Every structure is written in structure tokens, then in C-alpha cells.
Amino acid sequence: MKERRPSGPPACRAMDNPGYARFFAEIADLLEIRGENPFRIRAYRNAARTLETLAEPVDELASRGEQALVALPGIGRDLARKIRELARTGRLEFLERLKAEIPPTLVELLEVPGLGPRRVRKLWQEAGVVSLDDLEAALAEGRLAGLEGFGPTLIAKIARGLAERREQAGRVRLDAADRAAETIVRQLAGRRRGLRLVVAGSLRRRRETVHDLDLLATGCTRGLIERFVALDGVRETLAAGGSRASVRLASGLQVDLRVVPEESFGAALQYFTGSKEHGIALRRRARERGLRLNEYGLFDGERRIAGAREDDVYAALDLPPIPPELRENRGEIEAAEQGRLPALVSLDDIRGDLQMHTTWSDGRDTIEAMACAARERGYEYIAITDHGPTVRVAGGLDAARLARQIEEIDAINERIEGLRVLKGIETDILEDGTLDLPDDVLAKLDYVLATVHTRLALSRREMTRRIVRALRHPRVSALGHPTGRLIGRRPPYEVDFDEIVRAAAGEGKLLEIDGHPERLDLDDHHARRAAEAGVPIVISTDAHAAADLALMRYGVDQARRAWLTPDHVANARPLGRFLALLRR
């Protein structure tokens, strides 16, 4: 579970919170290579995380003075000063000095499996390797062979790791990880009684992408590790011992399996679900109580006082169970302690789906088929949101075709029982912030979802103005996939998200979590910030076929990671209250 490293700091000012975070993460990486005190390194990493997930813009907090920053957890006087320096100048003297001392490209070497800070430093100082390219050349020329501590097996492992890194066999989408995990669990545990095999790790926390799969087994586990490493689809065994094994699948995905005794199962599930930071905070809490927490249980001296069930571990630390989606050390332990854990939204709370496409544009099923599928899922309402005319390749609707679609929806609403089909559109926000259909046409619709599909490379200021103008349009109900990213394929466009949130809050508009696993946009950080600012969130699937309505779970996963309760979610309301929200 090697964590993703943010790329280097951006050059320009007007920084968002992740921008601040990247500076401190880079300091941590460089200090690690320098061989600094690990706790000092952790202080920088914690600061990076704190800043990244802060609801309020760091810019604003910094302008209020040092005291406002010191009040944050893990931020003391030194870090507060550095944050203010960054806010004032856009630079950090300390980081510049570090980069003069340590080649910053060394950081990329840390991502190669088998290379940690010590070996990276040795490669740099004793072999002159400072980048992935250098490493590749040194391997090709056999220059690592003389290095103390670099035996033939390790060198081969590094060569493999480098190749992996090159082919980006890195993180996979949540839906692909789900499928891979289901296949393995079925193969290993399908017909075996008495064997418990469950998913832990970031997949259980429902992160938008996962780096590897963590599986946990207990019960009748004899021969399990041998069968695991021999599974179809295993390309390579990375490690195999008595209680754990790691393999790489042909797809490049790493899978770790741990076998634990039943009396430790809950503690192990807690431990291997993570996140690492949540675990550290929990073990500190144990230590404060004179206890010791590890994957085998919670111990008072030699005596195990909890371990078989995960909830018992939390209870023994005076905490209610904490949902896996919240376990990122973003305040969940404090909230749990104070009895303020949110009652998270669940799939059962969802009463409608507000973005879907049909055969009228680029969808594969008819309106009626979508409606029937939605009713089978127990929904009260859906909105049909085919594309407007701008998205020509998708067969977008012009005013005349939209008028005909409206007639068809009216007819379907006459026929169908127990479900209301709302008339909607996914209208494009043009470069100047106007929409691609006239107002009198939009006025005939129940739900207007405005989205950006073109001209993604505008400046941050232009994109912000464009979207804010659309949000101010009286006919617009919601902003769809608000940052435009495609996971693993396209980064979000440049936009001042806090400004978008303010506009949505001021205009009474909804922001969407597009739950398609390719988008998950808003992401969990953004959705949490929007909800905290009082903006209602609508979770939709962007379905292009009836079967896609099942993707709602992925949107709900991210909503849960964003701490959302049913009150935050517009489409957790019954139809009347949902429509009332649009009209306010």
C-alpha cells in the first residue's frame, strides 16, 4: 500500500489547499532521503494531509495570522510560519535549500518497489543515480553490482520494479478492483465452508482508486497460501511466508493475503483496513491508555482484551464503530469520541437518479427501459438528461427534438405507475458561460443539469467565471461533474472551486457527484467542502444503459467518504421535497 506521491509544487500563486500540501509533502520526501528523524518527517506529512483536507482555504486562514494556524492539529509555530511564508511569497526558503542539497528527482526513485530512502541515498551518493533514467542506465551497465547491500536478487527486484513503474501498473479504478477482488474471493473461498475471506485495505475504505488489494483470511486456512500463489492470473509471487503472501496479477495489480487466527480477526481487519494514519492515531490512543494495539489484538500487558471482532477493538478504546470510509484521520476519531460521527448516507436512502442518457442521444436503452429499471431499484423518480446540441458526437438534442422527447416523457408518465420521469437535459456551458439551449426551451424542463465538455484549457479565472455565470442562470438546477476529470486519463480543469461553492450556495443550486467510476466528480474532498458550505449534493450515475443505474453505489461510496448524511443529499429526499429544493 505505497501511498501516492503528489507531484511537485506548482509555480504560480493563488494556491489552493492541495497546492499548499504539495510543498510539505515534498519536504517530507527530501528529508526522508536525507535520513532525518522519522518523527520530524511525519510532522511534515501530517501537515500536508491537514492542509489538503481543510474545509477552509489555507489562504484565508493564513491571512488571519499565526494563531489561526497553530490551532490546527499537528501545526506548531514552525510550520505555521512556513505556511504564512508560502502564502505571502509563494515560495519556501527551507524547501529551496533542501532542493539545492538533494536532487529533487530522487523522490521519484522512492516509488520503485524495493527502494526506500536508505537505498535511494546510497544509489545517489555511491552510484551517482538521481533519476529513473539514471537508474535504468545503471542497471543496464551493471553498475549496481558492486554496491554493498545490493545483491543479485535485490537488483533483479529493482529492475522489475522499475519496469512496473514505467508501465504505470499503478492504481486501478474502484470498479476494476471490485471485480478483481470478487474473482479471487470466489476462486479461493467459493465452496469452502469454515473459511472466512474478506476484503480490507483501501478497497474496503472505498477509495476512488486502489494501489493493491488486501485480503484477510481466518478459519479453515490450511493450504490457503499455497492455493493463493497458484491462482489463475498470478504473474509473479512477490513474497510468501507462513501468515502472509503477496502476488502480482497479470493485470499488474498487487494482491496481499494475510492469514490470522479467529481470536485476532477483528483486530487484523481493523489493522489492514487502514488507513495507515487512522491506525497510527488509534495505536496512539491505545498507548495513552497503557494498552498495546497490533494486528493480533488489543493487549493489556500479555492479556488480550479485544481482537475477535472489529467493533470490540473500538469499544475497548471507548469509541463507537467508525465506518471504514471515514478512516483517513480526517477528524473521525475526535468525532467518534464526542459522539458526533455522521449517520452516513447509504444506497437505501437514494430515491432517484438525476443524470442518465437514452437512445435519444448516446445512451443504449430507451426512456421506458430506463424508467422500468429505475422502478425495479425502488426509485421514486429519475431525470432523463440527454445531451444538448453541442455534444454532436453524442447525438445531442436540439430544441425541436427535445420538444418531441418531452412529449414522449409525458406519455410515459401517463402509462407508468410508481415512478415519476422528470424532463431534463445535460446542457453544455459554452465558453462565455451561456448555455447551448434557449431559455424558453429550458423553461419547459423539470431539471437542468449544466456541464462543461469543451474548451477545457481555459485559464483558472476564465473557467471560474464561465461556470459561475452558468450557476447564476435562473433555469439551471445543478452543475454536473463539476471538475471535469477522468480518473487516470484527464486531470480536472483549472477552476477556483471555493468560488464555485460560494456561487452555488448563493444561488441555491446543487452540485453533483457524478458516480460513474470513471469520473467520481466531485471527489470526496470537494464534496465535503461543498456540503459543509451548505450546498445540497445530488448523486447520479451518468448512466448510458439501464444496467448502469447500479453504478449509484460508487457515487454513494464517495459521498460517505465525504461525511455526507441523507440531509446533505438532494436525491435522498422524496419527490415533493426534491422539487421544492429546485424551486427555492
Next chain:
DNA sequence: GCCGTTTTCGGCCCGACTGTTTTCAGTCG
């Protein structure tokens, strides 16, 4: 670098596995 109803100094989470070694450092999660 942070933090403090034990503390302003001395702590800071914990264990398995690997590879290169003769007793353990480094990596990983």
C-alpha cells in the same frame, strides 16, 4: 517538528518478510 492531568524534554505505532548477511538493516504495509 509536535506535544504535554506523568512532561517544556523526551517521547513519538507496530510487526512480517526479504536479502544479504552471520545477527540484522531495510522495506513494506
